[in-house]
Amino acid sequence: MTANTAHVIVGAGLGGAKAAQALREQGFQGPLVLIGEEREHPYERPPLSKGYLLGKDPREKAFVHPRQWYADHDVDLRLGATASALDPGAHRLTLSDGSRVDYAKLLLTTGASPRPLQVPGADLDGVLYLRTLADSDRLKTVFRSGARITVVGAGWIGLETAAAARAAGAEVVVLESAELPLLRVLGPEAAQVFADLHRDHGVDLRLGVQVDSITGESGTVTGVLLADGTRIESDAVVVGIGVAPNTGLAGAAGLSVDNGVVTDERLRTSAPDIYAAGDVASARHPLLGRHIRVEHWANALNQPQTAARAMLGQDVVYDRLPYFFSDQYDLGMEYTGYVEPGGYDRVVFRGDTAAREFIAFWLAGDRVLAGMNVNVWDVVEPVQALIRSGAAVDPARLADPQVALESLIPG
Numbered sequence: 588m589t590a591n592t593a594h595v596i597v598g599a600g601l602g603g604a605k606a607a608q609a610l611r612e613q614g615f616q617g618p619l620v621l622i623g624e625e626r627e628h629p630y631e632r633p634p635l636s637k638g639y640l641l642g643k644d645p646r647e648k649a650f651v652h653p654r655q656w657y658a659d660h661d662v663d664l665r666l667g668a669t670a671s672a673l674d675p676g677a678h679r680l681t682l683s684d685g686s687r688v689d690y691a692k693l694l695l696t697t698g699a700s701p702r703p704l705q706v707p708g709a710d711l712d713g714v715l716y717l718r719t720l721a722d723s724d725r726l727k728t729v730f731r732s733g734a735r736i737t738v739v740g741a742g743w744i745g746l747e748t749a750a751a752a753r754a755a756g757a758e759v760v761v762l763e764s765a766e767l768p769l770l771r772v773l774g775p776e777a778a779q780v781f782a783d784l785h786r787d788h789g790v791d792l793r794l795g796v797q798v799d800s801i802t803g804e805s806g807t808v809t810g811v812l813l814a815d816g817t818r819i820e821s822d823a824v825v826v827g828i829g830v831a832p833n834t835g836l837a838g839a840a841g842l843s844v845d846n847g848v849v850t851d852e853r854l855r856t857s858a859p860d861i862y863a864a865g866d867v868a869s870a871r872h873p874l875l876g877r878h879i880r881v882e883h884w885a886n887a888l889n890q891p892q893t894a895a896r897a898m899l900g901q902d903v904v905y906d907r908l909p910y911f912f913s914d915q916y917d918l919g920m921e922y923t924g925y926v927e928p929g930g931y932d933r934v935v936f937r938g939d940t941a942a943r944e945f946i947a948f949w950l951a952g953d954r955v956l957a958g959m960n961v962n963v964w965d966v967v968e969p970v971q972a973l974i975r976s977g978a979a980v981d982p983a984r985l986a987d988p989q990v991a992l993e994s995l996i997p998g
């Protein structure tokens with residue numbers, strides 16, 4: 588009997604498709620299987636709340652590779668197939684149709700799923716989420732001029748969704764339990780910018796509120812009832828209260844799971860020959876000296892390339908700084924670095940916050956931990972170099988747009 592050489596990837600989103608590409612680019616010529624629960628070919632999710640949802644970009648633009656790419660690269664793409672059990676000892680996966688797939692090396696790119704709203708009425712028709720192409724298609728049908736849309740949660744997804752609904756001419760209410768949108772990620776100083784942005788675009792932003800229940804008639808949503816007794820009439824309710832990593836398969840197989848599938852900086856899990864990357868992975872970050880799980884596009888794009896190389900025995904670690912972007916109305920932003928909620932001493936702004944054209948820097952002492960450029964472009968590289976350097980910076984110079992960022996980086 589010949590030894591099994593198959594490299595198998597579970598999860599056919601951006602991470603899975605990029606891992607397959609990287610394995611082939613790195614010269615892997617053996618059997619390569621990509622297993623995906625969804626029936627769509629692997630696609631990217633950012634357009635689902637932006638260009639595609641807004642009707643500006645065609646559906647095809649969201650796909651990671653053209654359909655033919657998989658056959659051309661001899662990737663055995665199994666769509667509509669769920670990996671339901673994993674036996675790390677036997678190096679074997681069982682799919683939900685009962686079939687088995689044996690692997691030499693396995694990569695988990697199972698991503699994340701929206702956290703469900705757990706209040707009475709949350710199962711009514713018209714209570715919607717946004718993760719898949721089908722979800723985005725459904726939102727397109729309800730985002731119409733004059734429609735009353737209530738968004739629960741003022742995180743990135745909630746806010747982008749609110750912007751898309753406004754662009755379609757809907758009346759939009761956004762409900763958030765915290766005192767500001769994006770408060771946990773940005774802190775109060777920069778979060779205020781997003782509160783102002785949405786109010787300036789006609790969103791009825793209600794902060795510090797609790798959803799008591801969703802009201803309905805004949806199985807269909809009619810509104811939202813807040814804990815203070817306020818009723819908000821709604822034609823649809825969009826829930827964006829965060830995602831949870833899809834760790835079920837790994838957890839049941841005994842892999843170490845702690846807010847994601849735990850990996851080392853080489854993206855190896857606690858089980859031999861099993862790796863994890865993308866939204867599902869809680870990876871040790873060598874620069875930050877701790878495990879982080881990043882739920883963003885750039886991580887799902889880049890981490891699988893490191894995982895693929897590690898699977899092929901190369902000596903690699905994943906040490907990129909977290910990076911993400913968002914577009915809302917006429918505001919485009921990029922954020923890079925890492926700050927735990929409340930884990931900074933001050934925020935330094937460079938530029939004009941009122942005009943929404945600035946860079947914000949989060950500092951611990953006099954070191955930069957993270958930066959966010961808003962409608963200012965081509966600065967991610969120097970911002971990342973500043974963070975990586977760990978150098979002490981003079982806040983006055985950091986705040987001064989006349990001082991080149993490059994001049995603040997030692998060496």
Ligand SMILES: Cc1cc2nc3c(=O)[nH]c(=O)nc-3n(C[C@H](O)[C@H](O)[C@H](O)COP(=O)(O)OP(=O)(O)OC[C@H]3O[C@@H](n4cnc5c(N)ncnc54)[C@H](O)[C@@H]3O)c2cc1C
Nearest residue numbers: 598600601602624632633670698865866882883884887911
């Ligand atoms: C609407 C939307 C907008 C976004 N916009 C931005 C943005 O502007 N900027 C940004 O940085 N990030 C953005 N993101 C986040 C980004 O899209 C994610 O970080 C990225 O999709 C993660 O890719 P992934 O491959 O790790 O996981 P996923 O994209 O979640 O893919 C995982 C796949 O695995 C499948 N799967 C799970 N379990 C199994 C199983 N047992 N068997 C088989 N298949 C399985 C799932 O069905 C899914 O198709 C956005 C996300 C959404 C939803």
